[in-house]
Structures are given as C-alpha cells and as structure tokens.
Amino acid sequence: MIHRRDFLRLGAAGLASTLAYPAWGRPALSNTPNVVLIFTDDQGYGDLSCFGSTTINTPYIDTMADEGVKFTDFLVASSVCSPSRTALLTGCYPCRVGVKCVFDSKDDEVNGLHPDEFTMAEMFKQQGYATACIGKWHLGHKEPFLPIKQGFDFYYGIPYSHDMSPRILMRNEEVISSSVDISMLTQNYTTEALDFITANKDNPFFLYLPHSMPHTPCDASPAFKGKSAGGSYGDACEEIDWSTGQILQKLKDLGIERNTLVIFTSDNGPSVGSAGPLSEGKRSAREGGHREPCVMWWPGTIQPATVSDELLTAIDLLPSFASIIGATLPADREIDGIDASGLILHPESAKSPREWFLYYRFCDCNLSAIRYNKWKCWPNTNELYDLGQDIGESTDVRAANQALYDQIKSTGKAMYEEIKANARPIGNANDITATGKYLPHTAKPLARAGKRRPAFDIAGRRVPEKRVRGIVSSKKKALLRHTCFEKKQ
Numbered sequence: 001m002i003h004r005r006d007f008l009r010l011g012a013a014g015l016a017s018t019l020a021y022p023a024w025g026r027p028a029l030s031n032t033p034n035v036v037l038i039f040t041d042d043q044g045y046g047d048l049s050c051f052g053s054t055t056i057n058t059p060y061i062d063t064m065a066d067e068g069v070k071f072t073d074f075l076v077a078s079s080v081c082s083p084s085r086t087a088l089l090t091g092c093y094p095c096r097v098g099v100k101c102v103f104d105s106k107d108d109e110v111n112g113l114h115p116d117e118f119t120m121a122e123m124f125k126q127q128g129y130a131t132a133c134i135g136k137w138h139l140g141h142k143e144p145f146l147p148i149k150q151g152f153d154f155y156y157g158i159p160y161s162h163d164m165s166p167r168i169l170m171r172n173e174e175v176i177s178s179s180v181d182i183s184m185l186t187q188n189y190t191t192e193a194l195d196f197i198t199a200n201k202d203n204p205f206f207l208y209l210p211h212s213m214p215h216t217p218c219d220a221s222p223a224f225k226g227k228s229a230g231g232s233y234g235d236a237c238e239e240i241d242w243s244t245g246q247i248l249q250k251l252k253d254l255g256i257e258r259n260t261l262v263i264f265t266s267d268n269g270p271s272v273g274s275a276g277p278l279s280e281g282k283r284s285a286r287e288g289g290h291r292e293p294c295v296m297w298w299p300g301t302i303q304p305a306t307v308s309d310e311l312l313t314a315i316d317l318l319p320s321f322a323s324i325i326g327a328t329l330p331a332d333r334e335i336d337g338i339d340a341s342g343l344i345l346h347p348e349s350a351k352s353p354r355e356w357f358l359y360y361r362f363c364d365c366n367l368s369a370i371r372y373n374k375w376k377c378w379p380n381t382n383e384l385y386d387l388g389q390d391i392g393e394s395t396d397v398r399a400a401n402q403a404l405y406d407q408i409k410s411t412g413k414a415m416y417e418e419i420k421a422n423a424r425p426i427g428n429a430n431d432i433t434a435t436g437k438y439l440p441h442t443a444k445p446l447a448r449a450g451k452r453r454p455a456f457d458i459a460g461r462r463v464p465e466k467r468v469r470g471i472v473s474s475k476k477k478a479l480l481r482h483t484c485f486e487k488k489q
C-alpha cells in the first residue's frame, strides 16, 4: 500500500515543487472556537455579488467577505450532492469511502455513508462540542445513516433533496411532516439555527447548516419571492444571504463572534445558476462543477478584506478543524484531507499545503482530471490547462508542456490507483443485526468486509443489485422496513 505522503514525495521529486510546508504556530486562540458551516446546494461560483453576480444581490455575504476572507480557488470533491457531502464530513475523497453517486429517497435504497466512517461531527463531539445538522442530509435515509448516528446531537431537515419523494421533514429521528412547504424551508432552518446558537452560547458548538436551496425547485418565503433580478433561483439565494446575515448578527448579539468561525460555501456547481467565468457546472469535472464560492469569517482572527487564490478543498476542512480545536484524527484509516489551518487562519500570507487534487467523473469512480497547483491535467483526453492564466479551461497548453503533462498524469494516476485499491465500503442497511444495531466494524475488518462484498469493485463498477439483495434474510428485510418512512404512518 502506498500512502498519500509517499505521493507527496513522489510529486515533490518529480516536479521540483517550490512550495514549502509552513511550520504554523498556533495563534493565541481559544482552543474551542464555535464553527458554523453553511453549505448551500447547487450554488454556482458566480452566484454571489462578491463573486461577480450582477443579478443576485448578497449584501450580507459580501459584508462577511469584507470582514473576512474570500477563497477563490476552493474545490469540492464531487460535482453532485451526496459524494460532495461525504467528502466534506469525512475529509476523504468520496470513492475512498465507497460513495460515488447520489443516494435515492426510496425505501429500497439500502446504502448510506458507512456508520464507521469518522465524521466532522464526531470529531467535534469528541472535543465536548454540542453538534447540530440543520438542513439537507443526503448521506442515507435509513436509520443507521441518519445524522444522529453520525455525531450530531440534533437534526432538523429533509434527509435528501427536496425534489425527491416523499418530501418529509425530520426532527432528530422522527418524521414531523410528510408534506413540507418548501417556500418556508430557509426560514425554518434559520429559526432552528438561531435557536441552537442561542441555546449553546455558553459552550462550544458546531453547527452544520446544509441549506436545501437553491437546488431546484427553487422557492422562497413571501418576503423574498419575486424580488430578485435572478428570478426564483435568485430569490432562493437572496433568502440564504439574509439567513447568513441573521446568523452573523446573532453571534454578535450574543458576544461570541470573536470565538466563532463561520464558513459559507456550496456543495457543487450550478444546475440553473451561474459558474461565472468557469466552464460548465453541476455533474462536470470542469471547474464549474467543483470550484465553489467560499467565504470565511472570524472577527479578530481572520484578517478583514482578504482574498486568497490559494488552493483549498472541502476535504481539507476536517483536518484543519482538528488542528484548530486540538482534536486527534483516527490513525487506523487513510484520510485524504490535509491540515490547511494555517491558510484558514492567515489567508493574507499563507501558502496552501495542498498541491494535488483528483477530480472524479460524475457518479463514477473513474478519474477525470488531476490538479497540480495551478495546472489541470485531463489524462483521458490529453488536455492541460494553466488555471492561473485560464480559469475557464479554454486553451489547451499540453503541446507546449508535454513533459509536465506526463509527470502530472503519472503521479495523479498513481494517487488514483492507491485510493481505488484501498477504498472502504459504502454503508449497507442490510448489515443491521437482529437487535437493530449496525454491525460493529473497526477499520481493518471493515476493509475485509469490503473485499467480501464491496459496493463497487476494483474497477469502479457497481456491484449488481441482486448480489447485495441475495444475502438479505427475511428477518433483516423486516428490520429494513423499520425506517423513517414507517414512523410517519
């Protein structure tokens, strides 16, 4: 097995990187800052006014950027919902943990993020934080996969996209509505978020706020409906902007804003919005599918009005937060994220510790593109782009940089092969026991279980459904029916 650090060495040897790993000293900070992570759905790189939108007005997020940092080269690890959320919460490439596409909402969807994966919420909880997920989950709707089972003390929201049926609303593990009014989603999420912040003002908290909007169908409450020049999509974005302003104001009112890191970004590129200068959008490995607007705010810690074009990715947030709060990550598994806390705390001067990043094909575990610093290599179509000069991937410069292209392709493919060879299995609700508990696994037995019955094979091919179903006993089938959907009846 080759570890990521070996690839970093490989890359450094092959490409004579000039990037140093800074020896960041921890600043004199509280070691238990609150973290609020706002994660919108399908919002494009060009869909905030501080990222150039001329039709969508986002004054609160613009102010957040004026008082904090705007990252212009922030990448998510998938161009669609579930794998992107998987990566955010586990610090791993989605295919590392067996999640390659979007989870369905139907009762016969047996998969979810494996309960044994170590999530960001579990990390915060380990450090004594109160944790909440308010919004769209989409990492499995069967009981073993719900937020409460993945480190969150509290959950409120729709457990998948609001264009899926049944359109249920959950509080913790109970279905509280089976016909959600989607026009009020952003309002309701905001109310719950403000209540959670207020209730935890005297103790450290982690609030994960994955908004359902502006994923289609877009809607907004009466105060925002029909108001944006960006149409119904713009209305939804502007209501989220208002919501963000409410959260920042609440933190100030409670006097905890200097002890709170707030992050605003989105899960993947736009389906109806704008990727601004980027090429393509949702479901694409072009920058439009993966590069997201990202703003961070931490008064007194992050230097105001900073713009950083350093490479930062969603998988780096887990190890970065671990460093900031002094948490220890599991040593029994590979985690792909890199500690970029130095960049988050000092974006005005810090360099990114990340040089490499892999772009996977939409709903697939095949490699689409390889990032090396500002270079983006497309190994299957022999393209090379210099994103520093050509953010829109419009001018292929491979011919003039063949040796560099070959080196990036070779190293990137080796990184990809390592992940494929050491992928861990997706969660499968068939693995619940007769007592209703998810089968306990440790990292190594979990890997063996994956070889015995992988969710996808070594070539990235999905295991035929009947092979999975074939081993389900009638007793387990009965248990499987005990899902969130039964509770509403």
Ligand SMILES: [Ca+2]
Pocket (backbone or CB within 6 Å): 041, 042, 080, 081, 215, 267, 268
């Ligand atoms: Ca999405």
